[in-house]
Amino acid sequence: MSSDPTPLKPGNPKPWNDPRVRSVAFQLIAIAAVAWIGYSLFQNTISNMESRGIRTGFGFLNETAGFGIIMSLIDYNETMTYARTFLVGLTNTLLVSGLGILFATIVGFIVGIARLSTNWLVAKLALAYIEIFRNVPLLLQIFFWYFAVLGTLPGPRQALDVGGVAFLSNRGIIIPRPVFEAGAGWIGIALIIALIASAVMVTWARRRQAATGRIFPAFPLASALILGLPALAYFVMGRPVGWDIPAMGGFNFSGGITAIPELGALLLALTIYTATFIAEIVRSGIVSVSSGQTEAALALGLPPRRVLRLVVIPQALRVIIPPLTSQYLNLTKNSSLAVAIGYPDLVNVFMGTSLNQTGQAVEIVAMTMAVYLAISLSISLLMNIYNRAVALKER
């Protein structure tokens, strides 16, 4: 822009005083340092493993594991491979985390809301619950539930009997297992029909409300449909589902579905511990919606439950969800404490037994950490997407 043919440039600084030069140099040094550390760790590990004759590589995954696992969601027996034990551990971890997240969320929301109850007793009780369980180590709580509480349940022969079909003992909770006979397929079909019908009904109800303003009780009807239609099919088809009712035989109950006490103790501890944090998050989320919002909604004539659904909850969720997900992450990581009471999660089965049988610590620990890393990174990714989606628009 200047008419001067040779534009004035700010003079060049002495290289050692130039922040850009310094910054590049500094970063190069940092890269070099990290690379050197990484390289020497790698080199040490390789040479240590070599000199100690430790096997390396992932070939072990195809070898037979040879040990039993008490609980697995996928088909497993001791003739299967280590790769399979990895999957068993992983699914068990996901199971306990998933259930833990579900229960902790339910309990946390209830306690968080109870904390705001107008009933003094309920509010103080919720506070006491939070202050007690939040301040005691999780591991201790796991031991407590496992050894001091579930451990004192009666043995299978003296099991507590729930209606003659389900049993509670120190071997866990055993419930009947459905056995599908010919015609049972119709129940499934009925369920699918009910689901489709519900979806159609909800859409229709929404359309009709938009068109005529009338509000249709779609939710209760849909629930009735989803429960009712399969039940109808069940009776019409002549009750094609049998129940494998657990029976005492030999040492323990046979048949039925068993939830082992390790799972129970772990779930109890994870739920009760994490719920204290969730409760506080929920409370502060709800409190963050100012009373003016509720008043304005009430003044518009909205009945209290609609105020909650249309005004309070949508706003509270924005505040609640980010810290909530980090609690979910914590819960997932904490589920690794399963190893202390022998629940066969990933750390226990894979980083414990499998590692011990194969001795390939580096590979196995790396795989285990990678699993947790992957879980954690995918959750943060989802979180970022969510945050972007719900960010309030400001000036």
Next chain:
Amino acid sequence: ATLQDVQDAGELRCGVSNGLPGFSQPDSSGNWAGIDVDTCRAVAAAVLGDADAVEFIPLTAAERFTALQSGEIDVLSRNTTWTTTRDASLGLNFTGTNYYDGQGFLIKTALGVDSAYDLDGAAVCTQAGTTTELNLADFFRANDMEYEAVVFDTSEASAQGFDNNRCDVLTSDTSQLAALKTQLTDPDSAEILPEIISKEPLGPVVRQGDDEWFNVVKWVLFGQINAEEYGITSENVEEMESSDNPSVQRIVGTSGNMGEILGLDDDFMVDVISQVGNYGEMFERNVGPDTPLGLNRGNNALWTDGGILYAPPFR
């Protein structure tokens, strides 16, 4: 080399079980006792001249091999079974057997079961990462029986699980079963089934590739067994130094250069025997009939007494 490292450090780092009566167990002031512990102490006596120069590092079964591989410990003496896989693929060497064991079952008398072949459908408590876990699977599969493996990370926890009725049967090496039985709330409520389902030679382990150290650990144990064979005890070892039995002389170092060729002092066995004792003393003190475990020598008797304890000659 490990021997050099240990001598430089002035201390032997020895991996032991974190609580198994008779084998390795700390008392409330942190003093460790047991046959595995004594094995470590013997090595320390031989190498450093001081049986107390040991740092005991309690390990769970799952941690033990990694700890040894990584160099965290110098020797692993933790009722570890000698198997092909472990010897060959873990990069470890078993130096011998300090206890010949076999896997058995401990069961509540109230259940009225008297044979391991009647255990179909039982819940079995066991310890993670052991051969026990594998033998158990083999046994039940071979006999076409179902079982439920309740796996704990320490033997103490598995005993507690058994005590709490979490499982019907506790499986482990019979010596351990005897030890664990003493820890039950009511030790008389359980009994050990007669069947032994596996061979479990237990012994110290070292890293592969360090033959010098391998030899030292191996020959300390052999030395203790030989000492028993020749009647050398902690009481009489001083007198034995003037013995004219050449076999005895070689053990106490008054003739030959056994110590030197191993890289130790020639009288290293004197330190071992005077401070720890011979194999028999070690056995009696920790697991023998006069201890809470009350085990007989059985297989662990010398070959001369009808057992299978047979150490190569000190020559």
Next chain:
Amino acid sequence: MVPHQPLPNQPPPVTQRGVIRWLRANLFSSWINGLVTLVVGYYLLSTLIPLIDWAFIGAVFTGDGVDACRPGKACWIFVEERFGFFMYGFYPEALRWRPTLAFVLFALAVVPPFLPLPARLRRGVAIFGLTGLPVGGYILIAGGVFGLESVDTSQWGGLMLTLILAYVGIIAALPIGVALALGRRSEMPVIRGICVIFIEFWRAVPLITILFMASVMLPLFLPDGVTFDKLLRALIGITLFQAAYMAEVVRGGLQAIPKGQYEAAEALGLGYWRRMRLIILPQALKIVVPGIANTVISLFKDTTLVLIIGLFDLLGAVKSTLSDPAWNNVMAEGYLFVAFCFWVFCFGMSRYSHRVEKQLDTDHRQ
């Protein structure tokens, strides 16, 4: 014109007064609330009364051994008898005055925010708590110099070990965390990248996998022959883990400092490090006191995981004695005792942090 006669204020109707009002407002504001109060109250009493009876009224506090205990009631003799072990682990009994002294010093360093002392003295004590105390405490507890008998770390245990792990963990994690936080906000992409990866990695994996690595695998990564103490390794694992969390907390504080503060400091001619040390960090750290307190509390609770790698912290010490056949079924007492100890410390810390927060608040807005 009718002059307005101010009506006298009247007392509220009976339902709006005193205890009745409180009860009505807080317990019986509607029939549903009343019902809830009755049901909850009933269950609360019916669980609390037996519990109190078990733990206090019927419990046995003194006596000799297991025989003095009463069935169905708590037997606190067990805790009493093992108290020394629970507090100090295998630490030689004759030398236990040393850790005790160290913790008294520690307590003294912690108290000042509660006292009306001059700021300078308070700051002095705080600096001592962060520098002199760890060194002095280490010398006292470990010994080996000044004629103090050396006590190996393998003999450390009990509550003492728990406190050491937490204290050292936090003291060491804070500076690393600060450095990582600064690094994550650096303008140099390489530095930022390294810090992000470091932080995210440590935050994503469970602590026990880290402790496992530290306790048994570390020597595999180091040159042959380089080893160090097991406790130290656990501490390194805990510290790095904690530092990553600390970094995120501190970063929050750094983000809250207005840009003007950076610019004003720059305009005064202060260089990067001085700017950080004198202006930015003091403000940022003050903002994040509650966040730091939360990480400290969670670290304190997490120290129990060292049990899994075979260190006898408070929980480990108690748990290891529970299988003692001499004591029948003292599990509940043992665990409750540990729970109580942890609870007291954690709850105390959260109160303490509130206190410090107030103390540091110099904004004194009008």
Next chain:
Amino acid sequence: MENNGTGFEAETLTTPVESAASDESIIQVNDLNKWFGDFHVLNSINLDVQKGERIVICGPSGSGKSTLIRCLNHLEAHQRGQIIIDGVELNEDVKNIEAIRREVGMVFQQFNLFPHLSVLENCLLAPIWVRKTPRREAIEMAMHYLERVRIPEQADKYPGQLSGGQQQRVAIARALCMQPKIMLFDEPTSALDPEMIKEVLDVMVELASSGMTMLCVTHEMGFAKTVADRVIFMDDGQIVEAAPPRDFFTRPEQPRTREFLEQILQH
């Protein structure tokens, strides 16, 4: 009941708007008493409002103005006395409360728009969920009222993107969308910057001239003079004086009122 923008503009602020009050009473308050704990906030309030009447309530801070207004749609419960609105008695009966809230719109000092909903959605909420109006109709009506408060072009923005004055006008539109018979205003302009006060007052004056029954707590005396049929002065939880603005401002009967007026007009 409705009546579109009559071209009324702010310049007319000083010319009184003609009264639309009829003889029909729409709000009756008899001996209303309320306590906060031991504190007697409302002390024997008696008030009768005619359909179409515009009432301005003023008084020193803490005198109970907001509380009175908030009692009228049961945002606060009263402990003694009677409130009858459009023939329905206000008590703890949920059905009555709902019926009354449907007829009474309210505008707050802090706007209290729902930040997660767009301006239009803010206005649709009550018609759709309370009045059960079909969506299309509700949108038409919402746009109508947004035009009336002169911000139809902002319909798709979010409250956070608007200025304070615009937000308050949306709040008014939102209340109007319920087609209430009565509008309550609690200091609608006191959280606003001076330039914005005028734009909100303009909208309110226009509303007043359309014949809406209005109760407005405000210290904007110009507004009171222009539109009020009666000005009520409250002090210490009591109605001290109630009079048409002419009388109220020129010859207040009570010394307490005079004192207050002096203070407030000084500014």
Next chain:
Amino acid sequence: MENNGTGFEAETLTTPVESAASDESIIQVNDLNKWFGDFHVLNSINLDVQKGERIVICGPSGSGKSTLIRCLNHLEAHQRGQIIIDGVELNEDVKNIEAIRREVGMVFQQFNLFPHLSVLENCLLAPIWVRKTPRREAIEMAMHYLERVRIPEQADKYPGQLSGGQQQRVAIARALCMQPKIMLFDEPTSALDPEMIKEVLDVMVELASSGMTMLCVTHEMGFAKTVADRVIFMDDGQIVEAAPPRDFFTRPEQPRTREFLEQILQH
């Protein structure tokens, strides 16, 4: 260079303060260009400031006034052109930047005091850490400047306890404690309430009369008339007009300047 409070008071705001400008140039800006991304904020700025000269910069919002000021102590880097301050060229050279910042004090619109340090400590920071003055001396000097801005009694308070005007005066004292040769002010009074503006301007006038070289972005035209040796008008990143206040206010050469002055003097 210094000169204690001469009893100068705000009343004199309209009587011009005598110029202290010498012939020696202390700031030279040659063909300064700066871009924010693609946006050309400063376009070929040329400026020569004499030692002791007092310059007021004005112009519409976004015209680049702050950016120009901030370039002078390298809070912003420039991309083309040359800035020479007290003989040192301002470029990326860290040593040069340090040297220049030592000679240039700056006062911000938002005060930017350090809230965790007391007033005194705020003033001690730079002398102790940058100039390496012994603490005792630094305190003496700080108290001297605090007296000069007329708040020595607040030395031990924290910024949060002071009013805006007091805070801005502390900020001035803080900058002076470095004993800079040049002071830059970026709208020092625009975040203040009217009563406080005067107390800050008083201090600045006093400072001007002491012979300090000053560059001040402000819209306080009274101040400009009183103290400025030159008023610079910027628009769109360029210097449109630069003239002594007499000429600037009475017969601006550029139409753009006239327009701006009309706008600003209207208020």
